[in-house]
Amino acid sequence: MQLKYKIVTLSVLPLIISVLFICVLVFAQSRKLEEEQAKLIESSIMAAKQAELKNYIELASSLIAPLYESGRNDEAIKSQALDMLARANFGVDGYFFVYTREGKNLMHPRQAHLVGKDLLGMTDNNGLPVIQALLESAQHGDGFQRYTWEKPSTRQVTEKLSYVVMLDRWDWMFGTGIYIDDVEVATRKSREEVASGVLTTVLAISSFAMIAVLVVFAGGLMLNVSEHRLADRKLYALNQRIVTLQEEERSRVSRELHDGISQQLVSIKFQFELASLELQNGQEKGLENLRSGISRLGEAIGEIRRISHDLRPSLLDTLGLLPAIDQLVAEFEQRTDIPTHYERHLDDAPVDKNVSVTLFRIIQEALANIERHSKASTVIISMLNAKNAIALRIEDNGVGFSPVLMEKSQGIGLRNIRERVDHHRGSFTVSSSPGRTELYVEIPLQRA
Known part of the structure; x- marks a missing residue:
């Protein structure tokens, strides 16, 4: 039903x-x-x-x-x-x-x-x-x-x-x-009068009950129509959101490939061509350019690995959640030179795959926002078991921002985090002021 x-x-x-x-x-x-x-x-x-x-x-x-x-x-x-x-x-x-x-x-x-x-x-x-x-x-x-x-x-x-x-x-x-x-x-006439009065009363009660049933049915019908319209609007907004996210993700990957890998590969190609001509002419500088091109080719391979890791971290599938977060934090420290203190107090039982992806993406999105906007010098990440749930806290000492204004803006970072948490029926809070920003997430514990 x-x-x-x-x-x-x-x-x-x-x-x-x-x-x-x-x-x-x-x-x-x-x-x-x-x-x-x-x-x-x-x-x-x-x-x-x-x-x-x-x-x-x-x-x-x-x-x-x-x-x-x-x-x-x-x-x-x-x-x-x-x-x-x-x-x-x-x-x-x-x-x-x-x-x-x-x-x-x-x-x-x-x-x-x-x-x-x-x-x-x-x-x-x-x-x-x-x-x-x-x-x-x-x-x-x-x-x-x-x-x-x-x-x-x-x-x-x-x-x-x-x-x-x-x-x-x-x-x-x-x-x-x-x-x-x-x-x-x-006495028979008296009984008939009482029976007639009872019949009138029962008919009146039945009439009022029928009216009440019709009112409830009409209210349910109106509510149903209203809910259908609301559901249609939400479905339309969701479809638009999916299309927008797809386009944004494609734009990001395209931008990463065009502005990063593509430029590096073109530069490496020119450097290899130059080294080839120099070597043909017997110039010693050609060997140096060849070594430089090989070095830059390694950098391009690392960049491709980074983009692939951003799309889907291989460690998350092979080794699990905690090693993937360890690598994510290490790469963040290496890339930004921001000291990151990572505390984990989870047991060794494997976490549900969907929850693992959600936690990883939340940390990834939060670190990306810290890197772009916070100007922080320290980051603290803690993850522990709390009342049959996984509690995640990410804190930094950056310039801060207004969560209300951020929710109303066109940015999709916090919105993505909230939608991921809502999908698991968890809770999400964010507080920020100059010198301290804290993001707190609780997701019901689902074992694999």
Whole structure:
């Protein structure tokens, strides 16, 4: 995976995971809230219905109270009370019913076929013995009982809440009930409203997350385009730099050959020709010119060796870094007459080839700059192991220079050194003042 895709993935993936976690948390909390709200609504409606049923029973009790309080227990007075309760209907499906203590139905205005039957063992759709449960609630409970019963208006079996009381002197249980299918409708509506709110919240979160993802993607795309443009500019500058360095190196080699070796060889050729003519004429001076030409030819060979050594030191390939630096320092002292103190505290383990070339070229470039510009009388070079790195310090007592101005100038010496050090992810510092200039380099140690 390319770096740009890794960046976008690391930006978008945590956002998507966070949004999914929030959505799951919202769903879990909504389910809990949905159940709590449904229970609250159900309990509120049931409390209201219980109060309503108590009111109906109190009204019915007040209707038959004169008959019950008369003290009579004959069938006539009971029949009159049953007729009064049978006519006392309320609403579409509201009515009163009466059972004996033994479970025999005495009055049911909506289901006449049940009158006179023993219903003590009758069960509802859930297996609940309805009449037994009603008698138990009237005698020992709060009088309320839930069960399923056929709704007169729809002929469908529906949840019902009844409230019953005992008339002990007549051995009656009479009561009434309310069908509570509307409670289920209310709780279902509550759940649907909560679910709709949760869906709206999740959609809003998802929308914001999508917008955030698009913003991150757009930002990544813009960054990618910007990085591509920057990389293209750097690549173009690098290509130009390579071409410039090639031309500069070719110019330097051409100048060395034309101004040095070429002139010497032409001069030697003329001197050999002159010596040849003089020898042909029997002049003793010809032998002297021949010896002088041979001497100058040796100098030319040395100059060719120097140019070759500058291009690629043979000792660096054959004997290694330290002998190559020894030769470089010796040639510098011989050429410039500047005393050079060289300290090395490296172990004998061979250094990586690329690092060796870098260190050699840095010392070579620094000594060349000292020779051309510093007017120094002493040079100190030290190289040692420091915290898994090779530390190189080059110091001279010359006139100094301004590193900032040198970096901005067209010179390539310090720039070459910095680029070589950056290539190995090392560090490079240079400080200078009149009488002291120090160049310090640290390169991570890479063994061959």
